[in-house]
Amino acid sequence: MLNLLNKTKCILIPNLRKTASRATHDVVKESSSEVAVSSTATTPLILPQNWPQYEPMNRAVSRQVWIENIDDVPERKVGIIELHPDVFATQPRVDVIQENIEWQRKYRYVSFAHTKTRAEVRGGGRKPWPQKGMGRARHGSIRSPLFRGGGVAHGPRSPTTHFYMLPFYKRVMGLTATLSVKLAQDDLHVIDTVDVPTQDPQFIKELIKERNWGPSVLIVDRDDIFPENISYATDALSYVNLMPSYGLNTYSMLKHDTLVLTVNAVKHIEERLLYQLHRTDAIKKQGKFKLDQV
Incomplete structure (x- = not known):
């Protein structure tokens, strides 16, 4: 009888140990997969972008930027966006930038x-x-x-x-060169949205101080009608300005120390500049300026 019990014990105990270890392994595996899913769900990476019509000429100079939050003062990364190198990684043509600045200061004077x-x-x-x-x-x-x-x-x-018109593609090169310089100097930031939780200007002051923006900041969104909260919050701050993406220009970008773009503004700027850089009737833009020129 004792021999039978000993044999049964020797057979059952190893099997129980194997079953317990297998169950523990499955639980750990499921929990780790849940953590991975939850972590990826909280940080949606917008990478890479799809440019089917205007592929970059050189993928080796691609640029990627963190997308930051604006709903709270502490900085939080909410994703990554890839920037088109033909717009944000061009040559820093200081001569073209200077010509654009001189033109913008003179043409309306x-x-x-x-x-x-x-x-x-x-x-x-x-x-x-x-x-x-x-x-x-x-x-x-x-x-x-x-x-x-x-x-x-x-x-x-x-x-x-003192009105005169700068050649068309010098104006386009001025925009791409200035955007590239701002990005290279770490003065260009991308945010997910312009919705701030309050109308208090103190919130914007603390946010700028916490993230080392400024001293002057230009916030650009695709729409020309900004949300009520950020409009009221920045109205009392002379060093923070709001601008739609279609009004972006070289002079305003250099006048402000920090350029803040929304994701929608980045896509709209890339769409418009890439169209101008790759348009088929570019030869017509090299002639004398006409009032009906678009």
């Missing part, structure tokens, strides 16, 4: 400097002395530009416009 000619200055109607007989130089009016208090020859006449 109108000078109101004005001087009077000899015909507009009061007085000087009679001849100051006879033409001959006095040994003096001949003059017909004391309001001649040769006299003190007379009119001005070749002086500025108002209004004088």
Whole structure:
């Protein structure tokens, strides 16, 4: 009887150990898979983007940027977005950027400097002395530009416009070069949305201070109508400005230290600039500027 019990014990105990270890392994495996699923669900990676029409010429210079949250002051990474290298990884053409800045500062400038000619200055109607007989130089009016208090020859006449148009593709290159410089200097950030939880300007101040943005910040979204909270929160801050993506320009990007783009703004900017860089009628854009040119 004792021998039978010993044999049964030797057979059953190893089998129980194997079953328990297998069950424990399955539980650990299921829990680890659940953790992996939950972790991937909380951090949706937007990587890579699909550019079926405008493939990058060189994938080796691709750029990837973290997508940050804006619903709370502490920074939290919510994903990754891949940026098109033809827009965000071009050559930093400082000369083209300078030409764009000079053009933007001049094309809307109108000078109101004005001087009077000899015909507009009061007085000087009679001849100051006879033409001959006095040994003096001949003059017909004391309001001649040769006299003190007379009119001005070749002086500025108002209004004088300084309008001119920069070549089309220099304007496009200015945008791509400035975006690339901002990204290379770590002054370009991507956020998921522009929805902030409060209208208090103090929230924006703390967020900028926590993330080392600024001192001036330009926030760009695809829509030109921003949510109410962020509109009220930034209205009292002179160093924070909101702009739709279709109004993005070289001067505004360089005027602000930090450029903040939403995901929708990034996609819209890439879509528009890639279309201009790869359009089939590019030769028409190299001619003289016309008012109906689009």
